[in-house]
Amino acid sequence: MENASSAQSAIQSGRIRVLKEGSGPSDRAVGPVVYWMFRDQRLNDNWALIHAVDQANKANVPVAVAFNLFDQFLGAKARQLGFMLRGLQQLHRDGEAVETIPNFIKECGASLLVTDFSPLREVRGWKEEICKRVGDLVSIHEVDAHNIVPLWVASEKLEYSARTIRGKINKLLPEYLIDFPKLGPPNRKWPTSNHSVDWENLITAVVRKGAEVPELEWCEPGEHAAREVLMGSKNGFLTKRLKNYSTDRNNPLKPKALSGLSPYLHFGQISVQRCALEARNVKKLCPKAVDTFLEELIVRRELADNFCFYQPQYDSLQGAWEWARKTLMDHASDKREHIYSREQLEKAQTADPLWNASQLEMVHYGKMHGFMRMYWAKKILEWTSGPEDALAISIYLNDKYEIDGRDPNGYVGCMWSICGVHDQGWQERPVFGKIRYMNYAGCKRKFDVDGYIAYVKRLVGEVKKRKAETLLNEKKKELCI
Numbered sequence: 001m002e003n004a005s006s007a008q009s010a011i012q013s014g015r016i017r018v019l020k021e022g023s024g025p026s027d028r029a030v031g032p033v034v035y036w037m038f039r040d041q042r043l044n045d046n047w048a049l050i051h052a053v054d055q056a057n058k059a060n061v062p063v064a065v066a067f068n069l070f071d072q073f074l075g076a077k078a079r080q081l082g083f084m085l086r087g088l089q090q091l092h093r094d095g096e097a098v099e100t101i102p103n104f105i106k107e108c109g110a111s112l113l114v115t116d117f118s119p120l121r122e123v124r125g126w127k128e129e130i131c132k133r134v135g136d137l138v139s140i141h142e143v144d145a146h147n148i149v150p151l152w153v154a155s156e157k158l159e160y161s162a163r164t165i166r167g168k169i170n171k172l173l174p175e176y177l178i179d180f181p182k183l184g185p186p187n188r189k190w191p192t193s194n195h196s197v198d199w200e201n202l203i204t205a206v207v208r209k210g211a212e213v214p215e216l217e218w219c220e221p222g223e224h225a226a227r228e229v230l231m232g233s234k235n236g237f238l239t240k241r242l243k244n245y246s247t248d249r250n251n252p253l254k255p256k257a258l259s260g261l262s263p264y265l266h267f268g269q270i271s272v273q274r275c276a277l278e279a280r281n282v283k284k285l286c287p288k289a290v291d292t293f294l295e296e297l298i299v300r301r302e303l304a305d306n307f308c309f310y311q312p313q314y315d316s317l318q319g320a321w322e323w324a325r326k327t328l329m330d331h332a333s334d335k336r337e338h339i340y341s342r343e344q345l346e347k348a349q350t351a352d353p354l355w356n357a358s359q360l361e362m363v364h365y366g367k368m369h370g371f372m373r374m375y376w377a378k379k380i381l382e383w384t385s386g387p388e389d390a391l392a393i394s395i396y397l398n399d400k401y402e403i404d405g406r407d408p409n410g411y412v413g414c415m416w417s418i419c420g421v422h423d424q425g426w427q428e429r430p431v432f433g434k435i436r437y438m439n440y441a442g443c444k445r446k447f448d449v450d451g452y453i454a455y456v457k458r459l460v461g462e463v464k465k466r467k468a469e470t471l472l473n474e475k476k477k478e479l480c481i
């Protein structure tokens with residue numbers, strides 16, 4: 001795979017990889033351009049869309065954005081699919097049919113397919129398949145529209161830790177952390193089609209099918225909502241809440257100290273680069289908070305993508321470093337104080353009220369506090385029959401209930417907590433071996449544990465009350481009809 005030629009391009013050549021070189025003229029598309037939107041579901045600040053429009057304008061051909069709805073992707077339920085579809089509905093203006101990609105390419109005679117980038121194996125597998133299935137003439141460009149420094153430019157190998165990737169990323173930021181060019185309308189309009197998407201029915205069907213994990217009321221989807229969370233005048237992170245980030249971000253009782261951006265970043269409803277540019281603009285006001293935020297947003301997040309891209313076993317014990325695998329296996333048969341089944345854990349039926357609270361926060365609120373996620377996963381290691389089991393259960397629960405789940409950050413978060421990925425060895429102890437340990441007493445020293453348990457109880461009570469009210473209103477409506 002090589003980088004695309006940068007000649008007359010609106011975007012840096014390093015951001016694009018040619019997955020397939022079509023046999024048509026190499027300098028321009030002859031048929032229309034299709035952007036297959038997958039990970040970066042937005043119209044603003046989207047390098048893949050910028051590239052697609054730029055290529056279409058140069059060849060004077062129309063451009064379409066296609067989205068292929070998978071209602072079975074890594075176990076997504078109503079919570080995640082509803083959020084995604086409602087966001088997509090806001091993008092949708094033209095009524096294009098969502099077809100499987102190769103068929104769509106064939107149907108419209110496209111000669112260039114642009115796609116955004118995801119390191120997850122399923123998505124990479126589909127792209128390989130699509131490369132085989134589209135006609136010879138078609139070129140396929142993959143654009144890293146998610147990371148600030150394109151993944152393959154930041155590093156060509158699996159990085160060991162934040163320490164080893166930080167310098168590489170920071171060195172490249174002046175080149176890549178730049179303003180976006182303004183995206184004008186395409187020169188040629190896509191011929192109007194009579195296909196239209198019945199959003200209401202589509203969303204109702206998807207939400208009904210995935211009703212086991214219901215949608216969230218507090219988290220409004222879409223690009224506009226994402227920008228409000230970042231910098232809105234009411235309660236924006238950079239405008240109103242930034243100063244608490246460096247002091248309170250590890251306090252689960254103060255979730256508003258965190259940005260709250262992960263749902264939007266996961267679905268690409270806001271660009272990481274936009275968040276970083278805006279944070280840099282207010283650095284003078286709160287330098288420490290901005291530095292800490294950028295470390296998480298850029299270094300930690302891009303490190304997670306690096307792991308999933310270069311480590312094919314990114315969600316299995318086999319993907320852990322040698323020292324960690326050894327220590328975990330040495331302690332795999334240590335006696336555990338408790339062993340809980342997946343069902344007991346899912347229902348928050350453990351003897352630890354703090355752990356149960358974090359599980360309930362995730363199940364009902366849909367976003368567990370970042371600090372609690374570490375404690376939560378580490379306890380699963382302590383309470384299951386072995387590390388493989390612990391990893392599988394933590395990923396299953398994380399992907400099922402977190403609004404930001406099914407993300408490289410989630411796989412790496414679980415791998416960090418349970419398998420020591422990107423961490424170092426610590427003092428050896430039962431069950432954990434040399435994997436970093438966390439316990440209830442440590443949490444008690446750090447924050448008001450009882451306060452957090454009471455806070456989650458209130459939160460769950462409110463969610464349940466609202467759900468009951470909604471059900472009642474629906475029943476009333478039905479009776480009126």
Ligand SMILES: Cc1cc2nc3c(=O)[nH]c(=O)nc-3n(C[C@H](O)[C@H](O)[C@H](O)COP(=O)(O)OP(=O)(O)OC[C@H]3O[C@@H](n4cnc5c(N)ncnc54)[C@H](O)[C@@H]3O)c2cc1C
Nearest residue numbers: 258259260261262296297300301370373404405409410413
């Ligand atoms: C066991 C476990 C599971 C996790 N699962 C997920 C997940 O499914 N999806 C997810 O996005 N994050 C996950 N994380 C990472 C982190 O906890 C969340 O990104 C964060 O809590 C999201 O809230 P926020 O956006 O308000 O955080 P903020 O602190 O405001 O962070 C801003 C952004 O920086 C990035 N970031 C922050 N912390 C990390 C981190 N440790 N690693 C990588 N990137 C980070 C995220 O993109 C985040 O949205 C997990 C961590 C652990 C330990």
